[in-house]
Amino acid sequence: xxxxxxxxxxxxxxxxRARDRLVxxxxxKGIRHSTVLQSIARTPRHLFVDEALSHRAxxxxxxxxxxxxxxxxxxxxxxxTETILKDGxxxxxxxxxTGSGYQAAILAHIVPAVFSVERISGLxxxxxxxxxxxxxxxxxxxxxxxxxxxxxxxxxxxxIITAAPEAIPTPLLEQLSVGGRMIVPVGQDRSVxxxxxxxRTKKGYETTxxxxxxxxxxxxxxx
Ligand code: SAH
Numbered sequence: 110x111x112x113x114x115x116x117x118x119x120x121x122x123x124x125x126r127a128r129d130r131l132v133x134x135x136x137x138k139g140i141r142h143s144t145v146l147q148s149i150a151r152t153p154r155h156l157f158v159d160e161a162l163s164h165r166a167x168x169x170x171x172x173x174x175x176x177x178x179x180x181x182x183x184x185x186x187x188x189x190t191e192t193i194l195k196d197g198x199x200x201x202x203x204x205x206x207t208g209s210g211y212q213a214a215i216l217a218h219i220v221p222a223v224f225s226v227e228r229i230s231g232l233x234x235x236x237x238x239x240x241x242x243x244x245x246x247x248x249x250x251x252x253x254x255x256x257x258x259x260x261x262x263x264x265x266x267x268x269i270i271t272a273a274p275e276a277i278p279t280p281l282l283e284q285l286s287v288g289g290r291m292i293v294p295v296g297q298d299r300s301v302x303x304x305x306x307x308x309r310t311k312k313g314y315e316t317t318x319x320x321x322x323x324x325x326x327x328x329x330x331x332x
Pocket of ligand 1: 178179180181205206207208209210211212213226227228229232253254255256271272325326327328329330
């Protein structure tokens, strides 16, 4: 098999079959949205982790991506994606915490445009390379502190925050459109936070707690 084919189709632990098995596992855990499952099935997660960890890419676990950060567990990626699709396909999605780029890639196969902000430049450089390699053209990225969101082109029909703030930064709530939904892990504890789904209505914000999760902390400033 040519090297290029091996990279894209994967062999053994990184093959289409490994992805299909992951999809079966996610379905058993309660993920129902077929578009989300299809996106997971077609996105080569092993290309979003270090080569030394690629044989573990289709286990349902978070994995280290360097700089003390992690690529989220596939079940959590699926759950967060499914939640922001609850009210239909959002036109523009803002993500805070690009990390490996995996969550953004899952979204990019489903929604028209993804805007993703990451504070660690080294991670962003690698994520951009992956998007290019996979010919994903609808993810716009920015190096910066996501506390202020991405002021233009606000508002966003959905916002997904993949690091845990102690409290949700106000600019992010303001950049959500009326009728739009935010999904965010919130909490002071380093190991356990509350995953919240927040719907913006004409009157304000309606919060639903989905489950407890464990995300890396939301940090201010660039790195
Ligand atoms: N969505 C990512 C998850 C990465 S972990 C993935 O699929 O791989 C969370 C990421 O959030 C880390 O890369 C971390 O650097 C980033 N982050 C934390 N606080 C941030 C902030 N204030 N602004 C932007 N990115 C932030």
